[in-house]
Amino acid sequence: MAESDARASLAPDADPGYVEAVVDLLAVVSYGEISAFERLAEDAKLAPTLRDKLDLATVASTELAKVAALHERIRHFGADPFEAMGPFRNPIEEFHAHTAPSDWYEGLVKAYVGDGLANDFYREIAQFLDPDTRDLIVSSTAEGSHAEFVVDRVRAAIAADPRLGGRLALWGRRLMGEALTQAQRIAADRDALSALLAGGLDRPGLDLAELGRMFTRLTERHMARMGELGLDA
Amino acid sequence: MAESDARASLAPDADPGYVEAVVDLLAVVSYGEISAFERLAEDAKLAPTLRDKLDLATVASTELAKVAALHERIRHFGADPFEAMGPFRNPIEEFHAHTAPSDWYEGLVKAYVGDGLANDFYREIAQFLDPDTRDLIVSSTAEGSHAEFVVDRVRAAIAADPRLGGRLALWGRRLMGEALTQAQRIAADRDALSALLAGGLDRPGLDLAELGRMFTRLTERHMARMGELGLDA
Numbered sequence: 001m002a003e004s005d006a007r008a009s010l011a012p013d014a015d016p017g018y019v020e021a022v023v024d025l026l027a028v029v030s031y032g033e034i035s036a037f038e039r040l041a042e043d044a045k046l047a048p049t050l051r052d053k054l055d056l057a058t059v060a061s062t063e064l065a066k067v068a069a070l071h072e073r074i075r076h077f078g079a080d081p082f083e084a085m086g087p088f089r090n091p092i093e094e095f096h097a098h099t100a101p102s103d104w105y106e107g108l109v110k111a112y113v114g115d116g117l118a119n120d121f122y123r124e125i126a127q128f129l130d131p132d133t134r135d136l137i138v139s140s141t142a143e144g145s146h147a148e149f150v151v152d153r154v155r156a157a158i159a160a161d162p163r164l165g166g167r168l169a170l171w172g173r174r175l176m177g178e179a180l181t182q183a184q185r186i187a188a189d190r191d192a193l194s195a196l197l198a199g200g201l202d203r204p205g206l207d208l209a210e211l212g213r214m215f216t217r218l219t220e221r222h223m224a225r226m227g228e229l230g231l232d233a
Numbered sequence: 234m235a236e237s238d239a240r241a242s243l244a245p246d247a248d249p250g251y252v253e254a255v256v257d258l259l260a261v262v263s264y265g266e267i268s269a270f271e272r273l274a275e276d277a278k279l280a281p282t283l284r285d286k287l288d289l290a291t292v293a294s295t296e297l298a299k300v301a302a303l304h305e306r307i308r309h310f311g312a313d314p315f316e317a318m319g320p321f322r323n324p325i326e327e328f329h330a331h332t333a334p335s336d337w338y339e340g341l342v343k344a345y346v347g348d349g350l351a352n353d354f355y356r357e358i359a360q361f362l363d364p365d366t367r368d369l370i371v372s373s374t375a376e377g378s379h380a381e382f383v384v385d386r387v388r389a390a391i392a393a394d395p396r397l398g399g400r401l402a403l404w405g406r407r408l409m410g411e412a413l414t415q416a417q418r419i420a421a422d423r424d425a426l427s428a429l430l431a432g433g434l435d436r437p438g439l440d441l442a443e444l445g446r447m448f449t450r451l452t453e454r455h456m457a458r459m460g461e462l463g464l465d466a
Binding site for chain 1: 267270271274275277278282283284286287290291293294297298300315318322
């Protein structure tokens with residue numbers, strides 16, 4: 001209890017570099033959720049049935065509901081959530097602009113594979129954070145109930161039209177490529193976040209070998225998700 | 234408790250006309266919420282700031298969150314929610330097609346004045362229902378936290394640009410007119426729902442004088458909402 005309290009109150013006197021990095025991470029996850037809401041609400045228009053539309057709209061709302069706690073944590077570290085989200089609008093919006101689904105199924109695969117990839121990445125970084133922030137990031141990026149819904153719909157559609165499987169497999173690879181492009185851009189722009197990964201005097205970080213293993217884990221989980229959908233990664 | 238149980242289990246052996254009417258009402262409210270979600274999520278794109286966007290997106294999600302309980306109640310009465318909503322898609326979508334906001338403030342006024350009007354109407358009808366359904370309708374149509382948000386934003390905008398007040402006052406009148414048009418269309422198409430209002434052998438209904446008083450109450454509440462926004466009704 002005492003230890004958890006001490007860590008929970010890390011905020012004001014914490015290492016400024018750490019605070020900057022953690023606020024960055026909370027902000028990118030927050031803006032990611034807001035942007036996921038917008039995109040999923042938009043994709044819901046493509047739904048073939050009202051039931052599908054309601055299901056995807058519910059997924060959208062679930063993403064948005066996570067924002068309030070993330071913003072509260074940003075304020076705990078003395079930052080303004082809207083200012084903090086600013087630097088991440090462009091990379092995230094560009095990711096979406098480059099991966100606008102052309103139909104309902106591309107939208108579903110993106111919701112599952114794209115969000116899964118981003119969430120895995122955030123959870124990897126969260127391991128370097130104070131326990132309270134780490135737990136918040138982990139719970140904010142938990143796979144929602146929409147996983148099952150997407151898997152069911154996509155598998156059924158591929159069974160009915162096997163050519164769809166080939167197209168969606170290519171689509172999954174494109175999502176991976178665009179996500180990496182934007183992640184590199186964020187890493188290049190946000191020094192504190194990169195420094196967090198690299199470690200500091202009093203904090204362990206990732207050496208190149210560990211960075212490689214992290215990338216391997218992310219790739220393996222991406223392939224597992226593609227497999228779940230019945231797609232070649 | 235016993236009395237409430239008896240009423241809660243009204244479903245299977247209830248008067249078929251009553252069941253049809255109550256399923257209609259639950260369905261029109263459900264579809265109204267889904268449609269409100271879609272429209273508010275769309276209007277959020279017009280938000281002048283990210284904070285405004287998040288606030289309106291949160292309103293959208295709040296509306297959608299009410300659907301699950303309404304659908305559960307429709308199933309309690311032995312009907313399928315998606316079939317039940319079918320007849321209401323056209324009138325509600327036409328209402329939205331005829332009242333597409335041309336800017337952020339028209340969207341806000343529509344969210345406040347249009348939803349307020351519909352909700353008042355549903356609550357009036359709910360007075361004729363079994364207590365469990367009535368309570369559900371009343372809680373599903375409660376004014377959310379968005380009321381305050383909309384009032385603040387619209388009043389501030391009119392203070393900054395008084396001409397906006399004139400345009401939004403006309404817009405509020407148009408919303409009222411379109412809502413009445415679609416309500417009449419629903420009343421003409423859905424006999425059971427109209428019969429519920431008119432009453433039956435064992436159920437009190439509205440005579441013409443009472444219908445007039447109901448209309449007066451709806452109009453007064455509409456004018457009060459317009460006044461809240463600083464607009465002439």
